[in-house]
Amino acid sequence: MVATGGRDQEKNQELDVLNPTSAVTGLPQKRYYRQRAHSNPIADHSFDYPARPEDMDWRSLYPNIQPGDQVSFADIGCGYGGFLITLGEMFPETFSIGMEIRVKVSDYVVDRIAALRQKSLSTGECAYQNVACLRTNAMKYLPNYFTKGQLEKxxxxxxxxxxxxxxxxxxxxxxxxxxxxxYVLRRGGLVYTMTDVEDLHKWIVAHMEEHPLYERLTEEESKSDPITPKLYQSSEEGAKVVRNNGDHFLAIFRRL
Known part of the structure; x- marks a missing residue:
């Protein structure tokens, strides 16, 4: 008698590597998209980017976008896309873009959105058509994607x-x-910042309060925003902070 259990297990592991999609959820498995947390935003990452916003073909990212429609929400450094997906669910009529500099992480978000769209279509729905992810360096190329006053959040x-x-x-x-x-925010548009590092929070608040085009929302205004509760653990990083009983530091600013 030949023992085949070990061989079958090895074969299944090989197939699992070739297909990083979970057989249970139908979604990509994050462990196949791991990448170091830090990336040098000053380095040349050889990005493709439009010379001007008018050259950007948003139809390649949003199948249902119509002439005259615009992306209104931008999640800068969207990580593995948890909060981006939440935005898509909360605001089904609004186009949201995630911008992420890391290759494997952005690949994961792209694959995750594709899988969610496919699952939605299989149930007769048409969800997640309003979210997409771009691999880019927002510190360098943001004005190449968005016109003046385009973004709402x-x-x-x-x-x-x-x-x-x-x-x-x-x-x-x-x-x-x-x-x-x-420049890319409309008047009255909002900038949401959240961190678990108090020093960084103080840095953000100090710089934004010094800038003449922003004012900080009051605590009452921040609490009344329906997005605020989602900021704490919709993202994978936020959920990790909650699990570790860490601190959250929130500041929301309005574009004057």
């Missing part, structure tokens, strides 16, 4: 704190970039 959730002082220039919130964000 921008999200910076659990950004890389870049603890070393020499790398503070890599932080996604700084005085120069805030002017670019103000």
């Amino acid at each position: 921008m999200f910076f959730l659990y950004p890389d704190p870049h603890f070393k002082r020499a790398k503070h220039k890599w932080r996604i919130i700084n005085q120069a970039l805030l002017s670019e964000y103000a």
Whole structure:
């Protein structure tokens, strides 16, 4: 008698590697898309990007987008896309884009959205057509994608704190970039920031309060925003902070 159990297990493992989609959920398995958490945003990552917003073909990302429709929400550094998916569910009539610099992480989000769309169609629905992910460097190319005053909301959730002082220039919130964000935001548009690092939170608040085009929402205004409760654990990073009983530091700013 030949023992085949070990061979079958090895074969199944090989097939699992070739097909990183879960047989149970039908969604990609995150363990096949792991990548280091830090990425140098100043380095040349050889991105393809439009020369101007008018050159961007959004139809390649949103099958149902119509002439005149625009992307209104941008999740900058969207990670594995948990919050981006939540946005799509909360605002089915709004187009939301996730922007992520890491290759494997952005690949995961793209595959995740494709799988969710397919599952939705198989049940006779047509959900998740309003969310998409781009691999790009938002610190360099944001004005290449969005026209002046296009965005209604921008999200910076659990950004890389870049603890070393020499790398503070890599932080996604700084005085120069805030002017670019103000350019693509419409008047009254909102910037949502969330971190579990108090030093970074103070940095963000200080820089945004110093900028003449932003004002911080009051605590009452922040609490009354229906998005606020979702900021804490819709993203994978936020959920990890909750599991570890960490602190959350929230600040929301309005574009003047």
